[in-house]
Amino acid sequence: MNLNVERLSVSFGEAKIVQEVSLRVQNKQFVGLIGPNGCGKSTLLKSIYKVIKPRHGEVFLSELNVIKASPKLVARKLGVVGQFNELSFDFTVREMVAMGRTPHKGMLENDSQQDADIVSAALRKVNLEGHTGRSYNSLSGGEKQRVILARVLAQQPEFMILDEPTNHLDIKYQLQILNIVRKLDIGILAALHDLTLAAEYCDYLYVMKEGRVAASGVPEDILTKELIREVFDVECETYRNPVTGALGIAYLETK
Numbered sequence: 077m078n079l080n081v082e083r084l085s086v087s088f089g090e091a092k093i094v095q096e097v098s099l100r101v102q103n104k105q106f107v108g109l110i111g112p113n114g115c116g117k118s119t120l121l122k123s124i125y126k127v128i129k130p131r132h133g134e135v136f137l138s139e140l141n142v143i144k145a146s147p148k149l150v151a152r153k154l155g156v157v158g159q160f161n162e163l164s165f166d167f168t169v170r171e172m173v174a175m176g177r178t179p180h181k182g183m184l185e186n187d188s189q190q191d192a193d194i195v196s197a198a199l200r201k202v203n204l205e206g207h208t209g210r211s212y213n214s215l216s217g218g219e220k221q222r223v224i225l226a227r228v229l230a231q232q233p234e235f236m237i238l239d240e241p242t243n244h245l246d247i248k249y250q251l252q253i254l255n256i257v258r259k260l261d262i263g264i265l266a267a268l269h270d271l272t273l274a275a276e277y278c279d280y281l282y283v284m285k286e287g288r289v290a291a292s293g294v295p296e297d298i299l300t301k302e303l304i305r306e307v308f309d310v311e312c313e314t315y316r317n318p319v320t321g322a323l324g325i326a327y328l329e330t331k
């Protein structure tokens with residue numbers, strides 16, 4: 077399933093937050109969205125997953141016109157791990173993950189044995205099978221993040237959007253979440269702050285600055301010291317990690 081975003085713009089009152097952004101995620105690519113705080117990443121993602129109505133522009137998931145389609149239809153195809161996951165009402169961990177099955181069910185349809193098996197498998201995948209009866213609100217930020225990922229896994233989407241999915245997570249779970257997502261073998265669009273992780277996991281990067289796409293390309297071409305200086309206002313040197321061979325970034329000093 078491909079994502080095509082065409083000249084999407086979002087404004088809040090007079091403020092133009094996202095301006096004429098076009099991007100693509102081709103079949104099964106892991107695409108990263110990077111850029112400084114406040115540059116419009118979350119707003120762009122929310123307008124793609126229908127929480128914010130764009131001023132103009134189009135969003136297509138393969139043939140599906142996301143802006144015009146019903147939320148339920150979109151939820152059968154698109155899974156979202158957002159940035160803030162607080163709830164006013166409390167649910168157990170298992171109930172939260174079971175909600176991932178909702179888009180696939182009729183209004184009064186009960187959960188089947190197949191639904192229960194899918195939910196159990198999703199909980200196992202994020203190492204939360206020991207927490208199924210716990211209250212969601214009592215969990216740590218990192219545990220909540222893994223519950224939300226399990227819910228999206230139970231949804232069995234064909235495309236996934238993640239907004240800072242590694243927020244709150246220690247390094248083990250940062251790597252675990254990115255590995256789980258990569259192995260899903262579906263198209264992914266993820267806003268990421270850690271440029272080294274973005275270089276390691278993403279097939280392609282879009283760099284945002286002040287609401288616009290400032291650059292795009294494969295991580296090797298994009299993550300240069302010149303671009304990092306221009307976009308993030310930070311001095312660095314890039315290098316090949318001698319152990320992993322991956323792109324490394326040594327931050328020097330901020331101006």
Ligand SMILES: Nc1ncnc2c1ncn2[C@@H]1O[C@H](COP(=O)(O)OP(=O)(O)OP(=O)(O)O)[C@@H](O)[C@H]1O
Pocket residue numbers: 088093111112113114115116117118119120
């Ligand atoms: N509902 C809103 N009304 C007015 N301004 C908003 C609203 N939502 C976001 N903004 C503003 O839009 C700008 C972009 O915010 P956004 O959350 O998209 O940035 P971001 O790139 O995701 O930042 P971060 O890396 O800090 O998460 C910010 O200046 C923010 O204050």
